[in-house]
Amino acid sequence: MWSGGPAYASVHKVHLQILAQATPGTLIKTWLLQDKATACLGVLGEVKAWHLASRFLKGRGVWMVSRPLRNRLFYNALLKHQARLVLLDGLGVARALLPALRDLPQVRVVVVFHGSTRLDRKDVNLFRQFAPEQLTLCAVSQTLASSIEATMGLAVVPLRCMLDPQAFKQQLLSREQARQVLGTGARHQQVFGAIGRLVESKGFDTLIKAFAQSLQTRPDQLLLIIGEGPARTALEATVSALGLQDKVLLPGHMANVASLYRAFDWVVIPSQAEGLGLVVQESVIAGIPVLASNLTVFHEQLGDAGYYIPVDDVAAWTKAIDMTASLVTEEVASSQYAALDPQSAWQRFRLACADELSVVQ
Structure with a gap:
């Protein structure tokens, strides 16, 4: 996740609903890249705050020189934590983590889009560098999935997120x-x-x-x-x-x-x-x-x-x-x-998490 706190409350709710479908006993770790505000994350699994600056994460302008360091930082961390599946919430987090995950083909990656976003050619090219069996793109609704799919020309799975x-x-x-x-x-x-x-x-x-x-x-x-x-x-x-x-x-x-x-x-x-x-x-x-x-x-x-x-x-x-x-x-x-x-929509959402995200495996 990019950050914690009230500004990301809706993202956190969906994040938790997805993770809640994991098999009981599954080790879950949530990373907050930018700060330590964890109020919206509840008590599901371990939460780690990275305290990284936005300019370092984005690696733009003069900070482009920091990208190799950023990629190596996340690569080593993912290896250390023996990640098997990585759930990336939103485009900003995907931009920061995917370059490191390119060199970890054994790790399954799921990117979840929570809202409309500005995708450019570099983003599409980044997604295309992954094999379909490693990377799944998802969206929280059919409407959003169709919109992003039309923009990128890549398959986007509609989760149709639902509360319990x-x-x-x-x-x-x-x-x-x-x-x-x-x-x-x-x-x-x-x-x-x-x-x-x-x-x-x-x-x-x-x-x-x-x-x-x-x-x-x-x-x-x-x-x-x-x-x-x-x-x-x-x-x-x-x-x-x-x-x-x-x-x-x-x-x-x-x-x-x-x-x-x-x-x-x-x-x-x-x-x-x-x-x-x-x-x-x-x-x-x-x-x-x-x-x-x-x-x-x-x-x-x-x-x-x-x-x-x-x-x-x-x-x-x-x-x-x-x-x-x-x-x-x-x-x-x-x-x-x-x-x-709601009850039927909740059951369909749970099945989507299992079938498309493999979070129960």
Whole structure:
């Protein structure tokens, strides 16, 4: 993995779900290349922090001279740890580790793409240097797999990653407990929740503006955007400019957010792009209906049961938020649960891990 901490929370969740399919007793070691933040990694196996500088890992510009040292460092470490299968999360990690793995043909390599990425000719050439029996390219959804496959001209296996629904349900708080944790109380008729890193691509600015318009006709609503990131200052400025300080709350990163979904009446996902969108799965498993951007990857999961809104369209999002007042949330939640079919999707994901990644061998 590239790093730890909240910014990589979704990657860590998928990483752990894959590793959890290993045969009991399998020795698992996770490497964090850049820093020591391990909060999102749980207790599955051993975690090693490398504390390597980004410029050293990327080996660009004047740091190109460091590439042989980087390659030798990882080559020796992989030999020392007697690696049999290496799971590389994302393109950055693949760029750093694959040059060392070229000289270790006995090690099986799996690269997992978690989101859209900028692939150049050097990346494709690097992947082509490996025999198919040594290297497998995977993506967390069919949508992402098809996109990367079209770009590279190489086969990409769609894992269709899925959370374990039973394990996820066990951590959920009740509606009353979750609202108590969030401090929302019972003073709002509807509470909308949005969860994700505070970055432009999550579309939260559009959501805030749409919510402001919806409040003009339905003032007893509350929006919580849970997460942290570089867009916080800009989002807070938007909230302030629109006078929404008591209506739109940004409580920051919350380590226990997965337990809080039942505090919401609706979960809203205004993303501009997603490789998978774990929030969709978490919401539906929790029994909370979803409004989501009109992205192919969300159609892949919810089909005809989804409510899809054009990306970055404030007017359309306002209309969608208003529309929720006329819907029976329990019926929408039930329909979306049936469409996602979490238990069957979880079993298919487990089989994909076994068949394509060989992590159970």
